Amino acid sequence: xxxxxxxxxxxxxxxxxxxxxxxxxxxxxxxxxxxxxxxxxxxxxxxxxxxxxxxxxxxxxxxxxxxxxxxxxxxxxxxxxxxxxxxxxxxxxxxxxxxxxxxxxxxxxxxxxxxxxxxxxxxxxxxxxxxxxxxxxxxxxxxxxxxxxxxxxxxxxxxxxxxxxxxxxxxxxxxxxxxxxxxxxxxxxxxxxxxxxxxxxxxxxxxxxxxxxxxxxxxxxxxxxxxxxxxxxxxxxxxxxxxxxxxxxxxxxxxxxxxxxxxxxxxxxxxxxxxxxxxxxxxxxxxxxxxxxxxxxxxxxxxxxxxxxxxxxxx
Amino acid sequence: xxxxxxxxxxxxxxxxxxxxxxxxxxxxxxxxxxxxxxxxxxxxxxxxxxxxxxxxxxxxxxxxxxxxxxxxxxxxxxxxxxxxxxxxxxxxxxxxxxxxxxxxxxxxxxxxxxxxxxxxxxxxxxxxxxxxxxxxxxxxxxxxxxxxxxxxxxxxxxxxxxxxxxxxxxxxxxxxxxxxxxxxxxxxxxxxxxxxxxxxxxxxxxxxxxxxxxxxxxxxxxxx
Numbered sequence: 010x011x012x013x014x015x016x017x018x019x020x021x022x023x024x025x026x027x028x029x030x031x032x033x034x035x036x037x038x039x040x041x042x043x044x045x046x047x048x049x050x051x052x053x054x055x056x057x058x059x060x061x062x063x064x065x066x067x068x069x070x071x072x073x074x075x076x077x078x079x080x081x082x083x084x085x086x087x088x089x090x091x092x093x094x095x096x097x098x099x100x101x102x103x104x105x106x107x108x109x110x111x112x113x114x115x116x117x118x119x120x121x122x123x124x125x126x127x128x129x130x131x132x133x134x135x136x137x138x139x140x141x142x143x144x145x146x147x148x149x150x151x152x153x154x155x156x157x158x159x160x161x162x163x164x165x166x167x168x169x170x171x172x173x174x175x176x177x178x179x180x181x182x183x184x185x186x187x188x189x190x191x192x193x194x195x196x197x198x199x200x201x202x203x204x205x206x207x208x209x210x211x212x213x214x215x216x217x218x219x220x221x222x223x224x225x226x227x228x229x230x231x232x233x234x235x236x237x238x239x240x241x242x243x244x245x246x247x248x249x250x251x252x253x254x255x256x257x258x259x260x261x262x263x264x265x266x267x268x269x270x271x272x273x274x275x276x277x278x279x280x281x282x283x284x285x286x287x288x289x290x291x292x293x294x295x296x297x298x299x300x301x302x303x304x305x306x307x308x309x310x311x312x313x314x315x316x317x318x319x320x321x322x323x324x
Numbered sequence: 325x326x327x328x329x330x331x332x333x334x335x336x337x338x339x340x341x342x343x344x345x346x347x348x349x350x351x352x353x354x355x356x357x358x359x360x361x362x363x364x365x366x367x368x369x370x371x372x373x374x375x376x377x378x379x380x381x382x383x384x385x386x387x388x389x390x391x392x393x394x395x396x397x398x399x400x401x402x403x404x405x406x407x408x409x410x411x412x413x414x415x416x417x418x419x420x421x422x423x424x425x426x427x428x429x430x431x432x433x434x435x436x437x438x439x440x441x442x443x444x445x446x447x448x449x450x451x452x453x454x455x456x457x458x459x460x461x462x463x464x465x466x467x468x469x470x471x472x473x474x475x476x477x478x479x480x481x482x483x484x485x486x487x488x489x490x491x492x493x494x495x496x497x498x499x500x501x502x503x504x505x506x507x508x509x510x511x512x513x514x515x516x517x518x519x520x521x522x523x524x525x526x527x528x529x530x531x532x533x534x535x536x537x538x539x540x541x542x543x544x545x546x547x548x
């Protein structure tokens with residue numbers, strides 16, 4: 010999106026299909042035909058490079074938000090968030106054995122929903138390599154799924170042993186994709202070395218409008234190696250939203266069909282050509298609908314993204 | 325854990341404040357009316373602290389040990405473990421503390437209480453009253469429902485502060501009995517601080533008072 014189009018775009022919120030497709034092409038995304046967001050817009054997807062399978066640009070994280078223990082009220086509330094997520098065209102839900110009761114709460118929600126489109130992404134997080142399969146099986150039972158779509162080595166913990174296990178499971182058809190994760194910019198050197206040497210389908214790391222270290226080496230490498238990229242902590246655990254909400258939404262937000270700062274932050278992330286999807290976490294139905302709105306409509310191009318980052322820097 | 329210096333306290337917080345306090349609500353409902361029993365035991369301990377004597381010390385140590393075991397089993401294993409996978413390790417620490425209290429205070433009867441003999445012992449009684457009376461009021465005073473009150477013998481924080489009170493009332497400090505309570509004070513304070521809870525400093529402040537009072541008892545008494 011060019012900055013020179015600001016005024017005309019603000020006055021014409023309805024965007025032509027040709028324009029939409031052109032902006033999506035710049036980010037490597039395509040519009041899905043079936044599911045739609047709460048706003049009635051088509052959900053935009055990107056392909057997983059290793060297979061071409063389409064994944065919506067926005068997924069659902071479960072760090073902190075889904076760790077509600079056995080509280081029936083909170084569990085039902087999480088199930089409603091999941092219902093709204095699927096209804097808006099969402100697919101990928103991400104969790105980890107590190108996240109307390111989150112896996113069981115996801116399983117509770119899935120048992121109440123007919124989530125045919127679920128793309129289950131979990132992690133293995135245990136120092137003992139030999140205990141990895143048992144932990145993955147316990148996680149699978151907590152979710153109540155026949156198999157995981159994606160299992161990632163959480164924070165590179167004992168990654169050599171776990172990647173061997175995951176590769177064997179993938180070969181045996183017990184999972185579909187293999188990945189690794191990190192967060193908050195940790196161990197990027199080792200992360201990059203693993204990306205260069207291991208046959209990974211996915212990598213997951215932290216990236217947002219102010220934490221942009223990934224742009225230097227990890228994201229270009231992911232493109233080069235044909236790896237899908239999941240982005241965690243898109244809002245810095247809510248800190249970015251809290252900070253930005255003190256300021257009015259800039260006029261240019263309308264040019265990329267954003268009605269909130271959350272959507273601006275998400276579109277900045279998912280419009281990067283190397284990023285496959287972002288996984289914001291929430292406990293609220295209105296927020297999940299708002300987040301899914303960022304998986305639809307016009308996407309910023311490189312110049313527009315630079316303008317977005319520059320604007321946020323001044324706030 | 326590699327690059328440990330890059331981690332902040334918030335990286336270790338697994339739950340939201342809402343979930344944390346709601347857990348106390350569900351826990352209080354589940355163990356009701358144990359709160360009444362524990363409050364009665366707390367009042368009994370205050371009486372024991374004022375009477376002092378060998379039998380009183382033994383009974384106080386026994387009551388505290390029972391409270392530590394109850395909190396370990398009912399709260400840490402039964403409830404906190406559902407949102408914090410580290411709770412089972414905390415529970416092990418609580419069981420160790422209960423065993424130490426029984427061994428030192430009940431079996432060997434070394435917990436000689438001397439209430440109001442000096443300022444340090446008075447501080448001990450003050451800490452116990454803080455745990456018994458003030459800590460359950462913190463939730464409602466901060467606008468949370470009564471059902472989320474943290475009660476002595478039921479919730480960890482007031483139980484730990486009460487224990488510090490009894491240990492501070494002893495004739496001499498028993499450092500081995502202070503290790504687990506002080507560690508918990510640091511842990512609980514860090515958790516509440518990370519959640520930006522207004523009461524975050526209460527338990528660490530109680531720990532500092534208990535530590536200073538215990539240290540004062542090791543100083544030589546000036547002779548005229």
